Amino acid sequence: MSSPHSNPPHRPRLVLALLAALLAAACAGCGSGAGTRDVLADAKAGRLIIGVKFDQPGLGERRPDGSMRGLDIDVATYIAAELGVPEDHITWREAPSPNRENLLRNGEVDFIVASYSISGARLNVVDFAGPYFHAGQSLLVRADDASITNVASLNSGKRLCSVTGSTPAQNIRKNYPGVQLQQYDSYSACVEALHRGKIDALTTDDIILAGYAAQSPGEFKLVGQPFSDELYGVGLARGQTPAKAQINAALQKMFDSAAWDAAVLSAFGSSGIDPPARPAIGSLGSVKPVKPAAPEGLWHKYGHRIEQAFATTVQLTSASAVLALAWGVLLVAAQLCPVPVLRRSASVFVDVLRNSPLTLVIVFCSTGLYQNLGLTLASERSPTFISDNNFWLAVLGLAAYTSAFVADALRSGVNTVPIGQVEAARSLGFGFTKVLRLIVLPQAFRAVIRPLGSQFIALARNTTVASAIGVAEAALLMKEMIENESDRLFEVFGVFALVFGAFSVLFGFLFNVLGRKLEVRR
Numbered sequence: 001m002s003s004p005h006s007n008p009p010h011r012p013r014l015v016l017a018l019l020a021a022l023l024a025a026a027c028a029g030c031g032s033g034a035g036t037r038d039v040l041a042d043a044k045a046g047r048l049i050i051g052v053k054f055d056q057p058g059l060g061e062r063r064p065d066g067s068m069r070g071l072d073i074d075v076a077t078y079i080a081a082e083l084g085v086p087e088d089h090i091t092w093r094e095a096p097s098p099n100r101e102n103l104l105r106n107g108e109v110d111f112i113v114a115s116y117s118i119s120g121a122r123l124n125v126v127d128f129a130g131p132y133f134h135a136g137q138s139l140l141v142r143a144d145d146a147s148i149t150n151v152a153s154l155n156s157g158k159r160l161c162s163v164t165g166s167t168p169a170q171n172i173r174k175n176y177p178g179v180q181l182q183q184y185d186s187y188s189a190c191v192e193a194l195h196r197g198k199i200d201a202l203t204t205d206d207i208i209l210a211g212y213a214a215q216s217p218g219e220f221k222l223v224g225q226p227f228s229d230e231l232y233g234v235g236l237a238r239g240q241t242p243a244k245a246q247i248n249a250a251l252q253k254m255f256d257s258a259a260w261d262a263a264v265l266s267a268f269g270s271s272g273i274d275p276p277a278r279p280a281i282g283s284l285g286s287v288k289p290v291k292p293a294a295p296e297g298l299w300h301k302y303g304h305r306i307e308q309a310f311a312t313t314v315q316l317t318s319a320s321a322v323l324a325l326a327w328g329v330l331l332v333a334a335q336l337c338p339v340p341v342l343r344r345s346a347s348v349f350v351d352v353l354r355n356s357p358l359t360l361v362i363v364f365c366s367t368g369l370y371q372n373l374g375l376t377l378a379s380e381r382s383p384t385f386i387s388d389n390n391f392w393l394a395v396l397g398l399a400a401y402t403s404a405f406v407a408d409a410l411r412s413g414v415n416t417v418p419i420g421q422v423e424a425a426r427s428l429g430f431g432f433t434k435v436l437r438l439i440v441l442p443q444a445f446r447a448v449i450r451p452l453g454s455q456f457i458a459l460a461r462n463t464t465v466a467s468a469i470g471v472a473e474a475a476l477l478m479k480e481m482i483e484n485e486s487d488r489l490f491e492v493f494g495v496f497a498l499v500f501g502a503f504s505v506l507f508g509f510l511f512n513v514l515g516r517k518l519e520v521r522r
């Protein structure tokens with residue numbers, strides 16, 4: 001039987017893996033400025049792309065009619081006007097917290113006005129004009145919850161939510177390690193979880209929390225005193241010094257005019273919070289670029305966490321692979337069975353899952369199945385409930401998604417089984433399950449070992465999507481290391497690309513050997 005995989009593919013895979021590592025390393029190099037935009041040239045050409053938040057009421061919010069509003073939007077519009085670009089020539093681009101540095105480094109935006117705190121780690125990667133606002137980290141809880149009054153109350157096993165790649169999440173991980181932290185990619189996901197009672201508190205800057213509290217009057221309240229200093233800057237790619245000077249001048253002009261008070265009043269007038277004093281432009285207080293770890297220090301600092309992250313990746317891959325295999329077999333059995341409703345349901349399931357983006361499937365498991373339908377896959381009383389539950393929700397999503405591809409692969413294996421064998425078994429009195437179990441599936445499996453291997457390799461790579469619901473696997477740690485160790489991008493990308501490349505080569509080799517040994521020769 002001829003197979004598209006009849007050449008031993010492990011050698012090309014090795015080359016591909018090495019190429020991927022080189023490419024990742026090369027891209028890390030471009031991050032230092034090669035692909036960035038020239039803000040003043042873009043402004044001169046009459047168009048600016050500005051990164052803002054879309055889901056932060058009061059700061060950056062996109063309304064159902066597509067229009068934008070909030071303090072960050074007003075600040076960005078003012079700056080653009082000062083640079084000669086009218087509002088209708090601005091393209092608003094969503095800038096989620098974990099993606100802001102990449103958007104700047106890859107030249108996808110001219111600048112970012114998105115509750116973007118100036119921090120020592122970020123100063124190594126990007127530059128900031130401003131600051132234009134002084135916020136502080138705080139807590140948002142349900143209005144009827146009296147058990148959390150300040151950050152110290154979190155230590156009694158409370159569940160807290162924040163956003164991946166945000167300074168408040170980093171602060172909690174570093175200074176409050178006993179707290180169970182759920183990380184999502186956006187604050188709106190946290191607000192939904194707080195509303196559903198799945199977390200006890202949401203932490204980020206007070207100004208953002210005030211916006212959410214004002215949006216649902218009577219449902220949430222801010223508690224305690226701010227426990228960090230968050231100076232909001234206008235994020236720029238490095239090397240944009242003339243643009244930075246012009247943006248600083250625009251901010252100063254806005255501060256000195258009535259436009260600033262009007263913007264603050266329209267954004268937060270109804271929230272009851274007193275706007276803080278305007279910060280001095282150009283003064284960063286105690287914020288200084290942090291010195292990234294030296295190469296040998298990198299392993300010392302992260303070695304244990306890298307091991308843990310890859311252990312989680314391996315566990316995610318193995319648990320999802322086992323479940324996907326069993327699920328895939330059931331789907332094929334249903335597709336072949338004589339009951340029309342089962343056949344149709346299995347085919348619809350395979351079609352839907354095969355054509356859905358994996359991120360959507362994983363996020364659905366967390367927000368749909370867990371938050372809305374209350375499905376929990378770990379003990380609620382466990383002090384590690386959040387991480388355990390996220391892990392198993394991710395396994396469920398990955399397995400459901402992969403099972404569709406496993407079922408497809410197995411179906412093609414089933415087609416290689418000669419129909420005469422099935423008819424002979426039937427005439428001997430074998431029922432449907434017996435034919436499937438003893439005749440069809442064993443041969444089908446042996447025919448598709450290599451395609452199944454490819455699915456397994458794809459699954460290992462797909463586990464990176466689990467970071468969207470805060471599973472602490474390799475990709476989540478890589479995001480953090482890229483932000484904190486910007487001078488060591490080459491090593492960081494290299495380590496992660498090489499380990500993933502090694503997984504592919506190893507599994508590719510194993511499945512080829514298995515495929516060659518077990519293939520049914522006809």
Ligand code: GLU
Nearest residue numbers: 097115116117166167230
């Ligand atoms: N200001 C904090 C930060 O820049 C939190 C707000 C946000 O995530 O946008 O990380």
